[in-house]
Amino acid sequence: MSGGAVEVRCKGGFLRSIKAGEELVEKIEEISSSYMIRAEDVICSLAEPVENYYLRVNIMKGSREYVLSKMPHDSHASQDERFEEMINVKVRGGEKVEEMKRYVIADIKAAERVMLGSDLFMPGALKVVNGKRGEEVAVVSENGYVVGSGILDIDPSEVNPKKRGIAVRIERSPYKMVKLNSLDIFKEGYIYDQSFPSMLLIHASSPREGDVIADLTASPGGKISHAYEFTRGKAEYYAFDHTNAKVEKVEETMRRLGHENVKVYKADSRSLGKEFPWLSPSFTIVDPPCTGLGNRPRLSFSFEEEEQEVLIRLQKALLSEAIRITSPGGKIVYSTCTLTVEENEGVVEWALKNFPVCAEEPLAPYPRTKLSDFPFARFLPGYHKYPGFFFAVLKKL
Template sequence: MEVLEDNDNNMKAWLTQAPKLTTFRVNKLKRFEVDVLKNFLIAQSKELDTTELPEFYFLRPDCLVLGPWPAVSLKKAGKEVIVDALCAAAVLRGAHVFAPGVMGLPVNCQLGERVDIYGDLEGHCKRGLKVEYTGRKLYVGTGYLKMLRADLFDNGIQPSGIAVHTILPASKLPVVNETIYSKGEVLLQNLPSIVCGWVMDAKPNECILDMCAAPGNKTTHLAEMSNDQATIIALDKTPQKAAKIRESCDIQGVTCVTAYAFDSTKCCSEDSIGINSGPPFPPNSFDKVLLDGPCSGLGQRPQLVNKITPKMISSYKFVQRKLFAEAVKVLKVGGKLVYSTCTITDEENEGIVAWALEKFPCLTLIPAEPIVGGTGLPNKGLNDTQRSMVQRFGPEDNELRKVDPIYRDSIGFFIAAFTKSS
């Protein structure tokens, strides 16, 4: 967190903590039964020796919120599994420990034995460690051992599969994911990312461009919102990413999306004959454009380790501006452009909005409705009216509007919406 100012201690603390809630996006194209989740939690409650279940409820028909376990605690087992920082962060969000994330494991452990999971905060633990790790570490949860040292370190090949079955993260979040349902019925997705889909508000028969679409989570949300009746073009730079978008669409049961491997900084051309021929596209082609572009990702939580530098952060605005310029070109007059990031820096958020309003007189900032997040930051290029039109998700106090706690405890995120007048 060295990139944050010294007076951002509240933000630093917030970023290192896991959100207190888990959110699922519910696929409205498929049948969903909430009792599947309830029965799964009942089974987990027996494992945790409690009769109280986490609270769960629908925020909207396509958004299910799941709270932490109430009044549950486990004594530490005494044997430590060391995992890398990314794996530790995933455990705090309610994930199992997968084999590639394991760095150290005592030699005397048995399959099925309860172990404590610790994250290596320095990145100094050497893979295959047999003794207790003495570097900076953080307890992130407890679980049952599913793989031994021979499986993890001694085969000479990259291991795969669940190494530790997490039963209770230190965050108390339930260990649950979309695999408890049939494929495509639900998707684990951060709440502001779901809100981004609500702001886009995809409708049947609209022509929509998702400029940086992989892995396809927002793309499929737009398709589902349109009842799979929009025409959605999804772009990303590599064939692998385009394939991932197609895979996401297949899983979600979406058919109205066409994915291309293409650089969106070059997605508009006067010489193009139409969107049906693929990118690049003619100017004024799309009713709506989503630009959820590359960013520094500083809104992700929990961030146990972050090595990004100020120079790296400053580099993102250049590609964001290139993408934005193309988005304006391909957007129809009267259309909607939604810009979003999963970062907290004003340079990539309010700064891009202020730049766009000055650079493109044809654009008008409009309220990014439904407005549920906080306002934009003050003194970062936007006046109070403009600040109230964008949404910033984070722990900041908002003097211009009150924000429900649920929207202050997800990840750092930013959403702005524009319309084109000429």
């Protein structure tokens, strides 16, 4: 973390005291002041999970009523009337977790999932300290937070980021929700876990049957699969990503959901026009790598200006290529799961000044940003009850 740290006190929840980087606090203050809330309110909200976790029903496979009938009775799942495919699952308070002599160190992302009661899977386990297979161990994030406890399911020598499988079967955690990956309806492709803002994006941009739909940064497959279901599989679908692992993840998602008509390619989406000169989508999705500051719950509260600068160059390159390859009259949807103005309003306003595109009014009710005069959507934790998220809908002239 560059710069110093600021102690943020939170009134309740799992983290009562947070060490946040000065740069992060300053960056959030730039945003929160326009919403008349404190940066501390945003940071404390980021440390907590959302009250409702959302699931998207694969309506090409089954109804919402069928999925609800198959959910465990203690899952606290209910239908959400805003979208026909949406179900919400209550996130409940769990149990207090204590430090232990035997523990497993987990990477940040895995530890954040354990906070919600998820098992610790092998890629996220970094080291076993004093524990043996079958013993109770604590799970500690790599920055020192005790996030859960359970039974160690591996030998210490088996820790390997390239392996799969459960490392710790979690029994206690600060928060509780149903373990989705263990459900038959998940394995059989009836549901996909996706936030409300991400689902809103597809409704607000409204791809149509007959469109040629391309997702330039498709992994893990949430947006392209939602577009597939929204158009009832009656369009052309192309998914791109730049590594074998990401491509395999998209393919795995499409297989599970039964979306056989999605064509998946490994490619550098900054130069798709050269590699795929025949591609001329009428609906293009760009959800580029970003600083991810809107994800919640989170255990890391730092910000690196240098990292953001690199990401902004990539975001602009991907959005530029999306505009170039999209057919005239077609739509380009740009989204991120971060908070900064530079990666959101800044990138899209740059595109509006430099390319033949205009900003479209979203086609579904949305929280309009207070940080631009254009009709962009922004979700801000501490002000909204959702993860941080941004999207804009552009039309190519």
